[in-house]
Amino acid sequence: MASFQHHDLDPKCSRCSERFTNVFCRAKYDALQDIEKEKICSFYKKGEVIFKEGARPFGIFCLNRGKIKLVKTGDDGREHIVRLVRPGDPLGYRSLLSGDKYNASAIAIEDSGVCFIPKELFIGILAKDSDLTFEMLRLLSDDLKKAELQLTHLAQKPVRERVAEALLFIKETYGFESDGMTINASFSREDIANIVGTATETAIRLLSELNKDSIIKLSGKKISILDLEKLIKVANVFD
Amino acid sequence: MASFQHHDLDPKCSRCSERFTNVFCRAKYDALQDIEKEKICSFYKKGEVIFKEGARPFGIFCLNRGKIKLVKTGDDGREHIVRLVRPGDPLGYRSLLSGDKYNASAIAIEDSGVCFIPKELFIGILAKDSDLTFEMLRLLSDDLKKAELQLTHLAQKPVRERVAEALLFIKETYGFESDGMTINASFSREDIANIVGTATETAIRLLSELNKDSIIKLSGKKISILDLEKLIKVANVFD
DNA sequence: CCCGGAATATGATTTTTATCATGTTTCCGG
DNA sequence: CCGGAAACATGATAAAAATCATATTCCGGG
Numbered sequence: 001m002a003s004f005q006h007h008d009l010d011p012k013c014s015r016c017s018e019r020f021t022n023v024f025c026r027a028k029y030d031a032l033q034d035i036e037k038e039k040i041c042s043f044y045k046k047g048e049v050i051f052k053e054g055a056r057p058f059g060i061f062c063l064n065r066g067k068i069k070l071v072k073t074g075d076d077g078r079e080h081i082v083r084l085v086r087p088g089d090p091l092g093y094r095s096l097l098s099g100d101k102y103n104a105s106a107i108a109i110e111d112s113g114v115c116f117i118p119k120e121l122f123i124g125i126l127a128k129d130s131d132l133t134f135e136m137l138r139l140l141s142d143d144l145k146k147a148e149l150q151l152t153h154l155a156q157k158p159v160r161e162r163v164a165e166a167l168l169f170i171k172e173t174y175g176f177e178s179d180g181m182t183i184n185a186s187f188s189r190e191d192i193a194n195i196v197g198t199a200t201e202t203a204i205r206l207l208s209e210l211n212k213d214s215i216i217k218l219s220g221k222k223i224s225i226l227d228l229e230k231l232i233k234v235a236n237v238f239d
Numbered sequence: 240m241a242s243f244q245h246h247d248l249d250p251k252c253s254r255c256s257e258r259f260t261n262v263f264c265r266a267k268y269d270a271l272q273d274i275e276k277e278k279i280c281s282f283y284k285k286g287e288v289i290f291k292e293g294a295r296p297f298g299i300f301c302l303n304r305g306k307i308k309l310v311k312t313g314d315d316g317r318e319h320i321v322r323l324v325r326p327g328d329p330l331g332y333r334s335l336l337s338g339d340k341y342n343a344s345a346i347a348i349e350d351s352g353v354c355f356i357p358k359e360l361f362i363g364i365l366a367k368d369s370d371l372t373f374e375m376l377r378l379l380s381d382d383l384k385k386a387e388l389q390l391t392h393l394a395q396k397p398v399r400e401r402v403a404e405a406l407l408f409i410k411e412t413y414g415f416e417s418d419g420m421t422i423n424a425s426f427s428r429e430d431i432a433n434i435v436g437t438a439t440e441t442a443i444r445l446l447s448e449l450n451k452d453s454i455i456k457l458s459g460k461k462i463s464i465l466d467l468e469k470l471i472k473v474a475n476v477f478d
Numbered sequence: 479c480c481c482g483g484a485a486t487a488t489g490a491t492t493t494t495t496a497t498c499a500t501g502t503t504t505c506c507g508g
Numbered sequence: 509c510c511g512g513a514a515a516c517a518t519g520a521t522a523a524a525a526a527t528c529a530t531a532t533t534c535c536g537g538g
Contacts, residue, residue, distance in 0.1 A: 072387060074395040075475060082387045097373075098380030103387065126373075133372050134336075134365075140379035141337030147386035148311060148321045148342065154393045155436025156313040159495070189516065197394025199496050204517060220504070221515095236314060398525070428486065438526050443487060459534070460485095 023090055023135045024062065031125045031132075040116045050106035050114055051092060057102060059118040061091035066112025067174065067185055071194070072104045081195045083143070084109075084173045093136065094143070096122070109185065157236065159198045163206045164235035166195045167216065171225060179224075186221040210234070262329055262374040263301065270364045270371075279355045289345035289353055290331060296341060298357040300330035305351025306413065306424055310433070311343045320434045322382070323348075323412045332375065333382070335361070348424065396475065398437045402445045403474035405434045406455065410464060418463075425460040449473070 024032070041064065044050055050061060053073055068085040082104055085091050095102045096119060126133050153162060167183070170192075174185040187195075193203035207223075210216045215231050217224040225231055263271070280303065283289055289300060292312060307324040321343055324330050334341045335358060365372050392401060406422070409431075413424040426434075432442035446462075449455045454470050456463040464470055 072391045074391050075477065076395065078395055080391040080394050082390060094380045094383055097376045098384060099377070100380070100384065103384055127369055130366055130369060130372065133369065133376070136376060137336045137372070137379065138338070140376065140383060141333045141339070144333055144379060144383045144386060145337060145339065145342055147383060147390060151321060151386060151390055151393060152311045152313050152319040154390065155319050156315065156317055200515095201497080201517085202495060204515095208517070218516095238314065439485095440487085440527080441525060443485095447487070457486095 023132065023139055026132050026135045027125060028129055028132075031129060034121060034125065035117055038118060038121050042114055042116065044108040044112045044114060046108055046110050048108050050108065050112075051102050053102050053105045055102050057092055057096045057100075057119065059116050060093050060096050060122050061106070062115045062117065063087050063089050063091055064113040064115055066114075067109040068106050068112055068114075069109050069191070070104045070106055079194050080197065081191065082147075084170070086173055090139070094140070097136065097140070109187070109191075154197055159196060159202055160206055160209075161234065161236045162196045162198070163192070163203060164210070164231050165237060166192055167210075167223065167225065167231060168235055168237070169195070176225075181226065182222055182224040187223075188221065262371065262378055265371050265374045266364060267368055267371075270368060273360060273364065274356055277357060277360050281353055281355065283347040283351045283353060285347055285349050287347050289347065289351075290341050292341050292344045294341050296331055296335045296339075296358065298355050299332050299335050299361050300345070301354045301356065302326050302328050302330055303352040303354055305353075306348040307345050307351055307353075308348050308430070309343045309345055318433055319436065320430065321386075323409070325412055329378070333379070336375065336379070348426070348430075393436055398435060398441055399445055399448075400473065400475045401435045401437070402431070402442060403449070403470050404476060405431055406449075406462065406464065406470060407474055407476070408434070415464075420465065421461055421463040426462075427460065 024035070027035070039062075044066070050068065051057070053071075063085050065087055068091065069081050070083040070085065070091075071079045071081050073079050085106070091106060091114070092102065094100075126136065153165065157165070170185055170187060171183050174183065176182060177184045189204045189207065190200045192207070193200040196203055207216070207218060210231070211218045213230075215225075215227045215234065217226050263274070266274070278301075283305070289307065290296070292310075302324050304326055307330065308320050309322040309324065309330075310318040310320050312318050324345070330345060330353070331341065333339075365375065392404065396404070409424055409426065410422050413422065415421060416423045428443045428446065429439045431446070432439040435442055446455070446457060449470070450457045452469075454464075454466045454473065456465050
């Protein structure tokens with residue numbers, strides 16, 4: 001696996017703005033230039049922590065390259081994955097906007113490049129740019145919608161369906177490799193269990209079943225979806 | 240129970256603005272006057288639907304009096320309560336702001352008075368009032384925080400703890416009656432099960448247990464918290 | 479005040495899921 | 509390329525929760 005290095009750092013924001021996922025692409029041109037000047041880019045190795053639950057936010061992040069998980073630690077110490085972040089996505093805005101501490105930690109799933117924009121700059125830009133502010137409203141509304149959908153599923157669907165759903169979710173987020181069937185991300189079984197909200201062994205078992213039924217194919221950490229139709233049927237989702 | 244009638248309708252917004260919970264109290268004075276002029280107030284009897292999952296929002300609501308639950312219907316038809324609304328709270332803003340259909344229905348838990356503010360007016364006010372917009376950002380961030388906390392609990396905590404937590408949640412939301420121990424809201428056992436995310440019988444059973452242990456007292460729909468300390472311990476929460 | 483349906487309660491049983499135990503594989507660093 | 513720890517796998521068992529069954533109570537309308 002060719003991982004990128006420090007010389008790849010400090011990328012142009014245009015790289016991110018290109019992606020339609022990014023709210024910043026709605027920022028005015030001069031704001032983007034300010035960001036370009038003041039932003040600080042850093043490199044995180046797989047497993048490293050970008051920010052920690054309970055810490056105070058001093059700005060907003062933007063993932064330029066790599067993959068990041070947002071995890072919340074439960075009372076028993078077990079972690080739960082609340083969101084997945086992909087390149088172009090902003091990161092850490094919830095806490096910043098509500099003036100809270102972080103209530104989840106951001107951890108690199110693979111080697112990642114992250115830009116940091118100081119709070120004052122970001123808030124200043126927001127105050128002058130109501131379009132961008134509305135974009136943030138939309139982003140949060142959308143996050144809330146997803147969270148509430150997941151809430152309902154967690155409350156009502158059996159683990160088997162949720163495992164299938166988690167696979168679909170990861171696939172939706174990070175897409176396939178060039179073969180069109182292998183999910184372009186490496187999650188440990190424990191990670192998957194922590195998305196689903198179940199014990200690691202249970203997740204392993206159900207993945208094995210899906211493997212036996214030739215709905216997915218497991219080879220190490222690589223997971224391929226052989227029969228998307230069937231997987232959707234197992235997940236029992238309609239959207 | 241003295242329920243209020245139609246002549247109580249069309250209340251001044253100041254009634255709601257008084258409450259610190261209301262984002263509208265941050266609106267500028269002239270905006271409040273516009274709202275006062277254009278708003279439409281309606282009365283809903285217990286069980287009536289204010290808006291339906293899947294419908295398009297044409298404005299934003301504000302609960303003036305009464306109690307409302309926001310419920311999402313799962314694939315199997317079972318409903319899940321995602322939020323509770325109290326007087327002074329806005330309602331239906333998530334869908335409006337993300338330009339979505341409603342993804343939950345609003346149902347009156349008891350007789351309620353609700354004001355409606357047309358979309359154009361509200362968006363117009365927002366565009367001119369960045370303080371109010373920021374207040375909406377805060378509101379959504381806060382909702383998202385709560386949703387993600389609940390997500391983690393739903394994923395990790397056993398039903399018993401979640402039942403206790405649900406009682407604490409209802410109490411936090413609607414408070415006590417004048418006796419300082421009876422929860423000032425009537426939820427059916429099924430409602431409670433739909434907050435907790437469990438079968439109705441299971442909820443009933445666990446409530447009975449708490450009743451036997453003299454931690455709560457059940458008398459019909461009225462639930463009193465006899466020993467708050469113990470209940471918090473059962474819920475196993477630290478905040 | 480009485481009736482009947484709905485809500486509540488509780489027991490018995492089954493299903494689902496977690497936990498414990500124990501191999502097996504994978505993969506990374508030396 | 510080897511050794512060992514971590515991740516993965518799988519079986520056995522226990523615990524948790526859902527479902528099914530059946531009373532009992534509550535409550536609103538006639």
